[in-house]
Amino acid sequence: MNSKAIFIVGAGAIGKALAAFLKSEGKEVVLLRGHLDDHSAYTEQIEVVLKNSEVIKAEVPISTISNYSELNGLVVLTNKSYGNAAIAQRLKAKINATPIIILQNGLNVEKPFIEHKFPQIYRCVLFATSQLLSENKLQFMPVSDSSVGIISGTNEGLLSIVNEINTQHFKFKTEPNIYAKIWSKTIVNCVFNSVCPLLEIDNGIFYRNSEALSIAKTVINECIAVAATQGILLSSEEVINSLLLISQHSDGQLISTYQDIINKRKTEIDTLNVAIATIADNLQEKRLAKETSLLGELIQIKSQIALSSLSS
């Protein structure tokens, strides 16, 4: 199969790491800015530090969406999900039959692309952590292969995309039951992305501390009950094991929501705890997600405090 141009939207922790890995393996890659569209184009020498201290370096071209009249190849979304509605609008006229793949956390993040009738939409559930150490240097830790499934598209398209984006250090695999995977990872994120920023601690806390793990189990069991109301049946033991595996493999790494609060950026909590609490609320079963909801509200307050210190 011929290699396609890969356009990665969002020059953040995941986008830069993925771009560097792909470029270092000879792929044609362009990083497109997510929230900027100022027409500037430049290159950046990106360095990705692996767990064994090995450093992968690559010179990556960075541009903006408006520099292209068409995006032919593959579009990979690594922007924050709250930018999706605006990005769908900006990409719509430029992608024709080009597939898009969404590498983001959370429930229903693909909705704007479905509403705009993008022809091929694939969704990736990430099992890796990436943290910016400086503007062009990242710390990357894989947990396991990240799962990719079909939202709208074909099995052939799915296989081709996984093949295109798979690299030695950031691995992807196909997932036939992507909605169950999205829910199971979202539940894990409901724990990490609320408890870690509130405790101001790294991801390793759940395998190091039994009391934190006990809170995690409460949240997981609540969210599993909400998932069941949507026809998604998950095993509590499997979700807890997934949480523990991530905790162990990303020991020392900070969860994205904690990085957002520290860096005074908006968080994605609305697609995590808040999304699950809203489902329970809409069913008039608020009690199903009581602790999950409370943790989400605390993150909203913590985030508002951080953001308001920007303007003061």
Ligand SMILES: NC(=O)C1=CN([C@@H]2O[C@H](COP(=O)(O)OP(=O)(O)OC[C@H]3O[C@@H](n4cnc5c(N)ncnc54)[C@H](OP(=O)(O)O)[C@@H]3O)[C@@H](O)[C@H]2O)C=CC1
């Ligand atoms: N980092 C991690 O370890 C993991 C992250 N994820 C998920 O991957 C996705 C990307 O995360 P991550 O790379 O950490 O995030 P970062 O915040 O590091 O980068 C995301 C990029 O999104 C773009 N962006 C921010 N706000 C907007 C907006 N309003 N509109 C459009 N684009 C915007 C910016 O791109 P630009 O600078 O080009 O404008 C930013 O650099 C998220 O959904 C996250 O939850 C999942 C698992 C692990």
Ligand SMILES: CC(C)(CO)C(=O)C(=O)O
């Ligand atoms: C749970 C974790 C660490 C797994 O990749 C993650 O999703 C994040 O950092 O946002």
